[in-house]
Amino acid sequence: MDFSLSEKEQKLWERAKEFTAEHITPKAHELEKRNEFPKEVVQKAYEAGLMNLHIPKAAGGPELPLLSETLVSEATGYGCAGLATSIMCNNLAFAPLVIGATTEQLQTYVEPLITGKEAKFGAFCLTERRAGSDVAGMTTKAVRDGDEYILNGVKCWITNAPVASLFTVFASTQPELKHKGLSVFMVPKSKNVKIGHIENKVGQLNSVQSEVIFEDARVPKECLVGKEGDGFKIAMMTLDKTRAGIAAIATGVAQRAVDEAARFANIRHQFGQTVGRFQGISFMLADMGARAAVSRWQTRYAAWLADRGERVSKHS
Ligand SMILES: Cc1cc2nc3c(=O)[nH]c(=O)nc-3n(C[C@H](O)[C@H](O)[C@H](O)COP(=O)(O)OP(=O)(O)OC[C@H]3O[C@@H](n4cnc5c(N)ncnc54)[C@H](O)[C@@H]3O)c2cc1C
Missing domain, CATH: 1.20.140.10 (Butyryl-CoA Dehydrogenase, subunit A, domain 3)
Known part of the structure; x- marks a missing residue:
């Protein structure tokens, strides 16, 4: 039994702790008073290679194991839970795509977001006002219309939504099948994807959560991840x-x-x-x-x- 980190993991752990000591711990409290998305620090974390760790190499990522993500999460969480959430949220947003999307889909929709100079964000859209733990209770729907799907519904508590470029959305394609009728879609930001109420929290003020409103949001059928009906399984795996x-x-x-x-x-x-x-x-x-x-x-x-x-x- 060997509990030691590999040399690469040890270096990442040290790098994340140094980043936290320099950029998070001394600033977290002042930033919290602003109660807004801490863009500057997150950009620095992106430049330091602390984001998007699990994206496959074929889609421009470093393809590091989950253990590496937990090292960065713990190190940054030591400085500020909210900032750590903002930095690590792409892991949640893109995980369903790493699990269920094809390499071509990842290259088209995720690679441009993780390889540019500026940090870009995804948002994981599962929760609704009446569907928290009970995921199958969601009412957001996706209806096939020719070569497109049309999405309608309101998600809430969605981390990084106000700054996101791509929304990973769970929606029902066959409501009568309940959880077996859920599917997952990649939905790029558009005028039909609106940010609603910003959630008002008592803590974690360096991360932002909001409603996301889909109003006849159309996406090409190629934005379906996996098959229709794969949504619940992908959500649970995520x-x-x-x-x-x-x-x-x-x-x-x-x-x-x-x-x-x-x-x-x-x-x-x-x-x-x-x-x-x-x-x-x-x-x-x-x-x-x-x-x-x-x-x-x-x-x-x-x-x-x-x-x-x-x-x-x-x-x-
Ligand atoms: C900071 C923050 C960030 C978030 N970010 C995201 C995000 O990015 N994307 C997203 O989709 N969602 C996000 N969420 C929402 C989060 O995932 C939900 O809060 C979670 O799914 C629980 O749902 P709920 O809050 O509606 O609680 P509920 O499901 O209403 O649960 C309320 C209480 O009842 C208990 N309970 C529920 N069902 C049972 C049961 N069967 N047996 C026993 N006890 C039960 C729960 O444990 C809990 O204590 C975020 C939430 C927070 C606070």
Whole structure:
């Protein structure tokens, strides 16, 4: 059993931590007060090669394993969960396409977004007001019309939607079949794809979520990913693969809490000594450190299993 990172993974981990120390941790709080998409920092992350890690080489990406994504998520999450979400959201948006699209589709729709000078964004459009955990309850529909599909419906809580160029949209092509009637489409931004209500959150203010409104949005039939009816399966495979990345952000947040608490416990003096020297405090710090470590290893284990092609619904 070998728990060590490869040399390449170790370098990526160090690079992501250095990026966080320089560009995220010192700026996160000030940026949060603006409550807007933190474009400058995300652009720097793009230039540093910390985005779009799982895109296949055939479509211009580095084709790194999921484990690499969790390293970047944890490192950036340590600095700011919201910024980490903004940086890593393309992984979620493009995962259904990496799973179900052809190389030609990836080259046409994804490659131009990940190979230019400027960072471009995708958005993963699954959730609706009445369809959260119950994905099959969605009402967004896609109707075939000759060589096109016409999409109508409203998605909500869609990360990076206001800055996205490409929307990965789950819609029903056969509502009577419920989850078996769901399909997934690549929908480029157009005048028929509108941004609605911006979600108002109490935290993660360095990431943006909004409604996306599809009003007779037409796409060529070539924008269907896989076959009609593949949508539910692709959605579940996507969530299995991307949950580890979200857990990695949470692990970064947990580790930061441990480090900040330990730092404070080592400088705050009461009763003639630092409070960290009281056993009641050091027990708590030890428990916190243990929980963060367990979270890290469970997350990396789930990613490692997924990279080996195993099912990770339970682990992730
Ligand atoms: C910051 C943020 C970013 C997001 N980004 C995206 C995005 O990019 N794209 C996207 O499509 N969505 C996104 N979402 C939406 C997110 O995926 C949904 O919130 C999620 O699917 C849960 O749905 P819900 O919020 O409607 O909760 P609900 O499904 O209404 O659940 C409410 C509560 O009931 C519990 N519950 C539900 N069903 C059951 C059950 N069968 N048994 C027991 N308990 C149950 C849940 O665990 C939860 O505690 C985002 C959400 C947030 C907060």
